[in-house]
Amino acid sequence: MARDSRSVFVAMGARLAISRNELGLTQAAMAEAIGVSHRAYHSYEKGQRGLPVEALVALGDSFEIDIAWVLLGTKAIRAGHDFDALKRIETELDQHLTSEGIKIKSEKRGAIIARWYQSHVEGREVSDDDVHTWIELVRE
The missing domain is CATH 1.10.260.40 (lambda repressor-like DNA-binding domains)
Structure with missing residues (x-):
């Protein structure tokens, strides 16, 4: 289709x-x-x-x-990127937004995913509080 x-x-x-x-x-x-x-x-x-x-x-x-x-949405943003991690981050964020009934603009969603992915690349653990803070910062 x-x-x-x-x-x-x-x-x-x-x-x-x-x-x-x-x-x-x-x-x-x-x-x-x-x-x-x-x-x-x-x-x-x-x-x-x-x-x-x-x-x-x-x-x-x-x-x-x-x-x-x-x-x-195939492969990775750039060579050497962890595409599986990026897809997991996108999925987790979308599930959270849906379960909480939160609507944000796609460019704001992209900003959150970029921060989350950057934390992943740098080896920093992302807590639920981090994600909630990022969402509140971009919320309409």
Whole structure:
């Protein structure tokens, strides 16, 4: 069954936000780096539109981001990343948000996942309190 474009764009936007947060860039800085307007970039992260091919190529060239991951969620953000850990973190966060009835924007979800994953990479244990704090910081 084919995925609808809205769900594809939302998922891509979330992965784009994860990438940007991992790099420590603002939306404006990322937009400039990949050659799009800040307004356009914002719409990509929100899942309102898909990224143009030129922006995807710039993303890969500038930051060594795995374009297959941005587009489809396959492989890893960058070579050497722990894709299984990232998927586990995403799943745990989504389950927590669903069970608590919490709704946050996809770019905010990406920021939380990026922090959690960074902690994993650095070998720091993430407590439930950490996750609750991150959610409260980005909550609408």
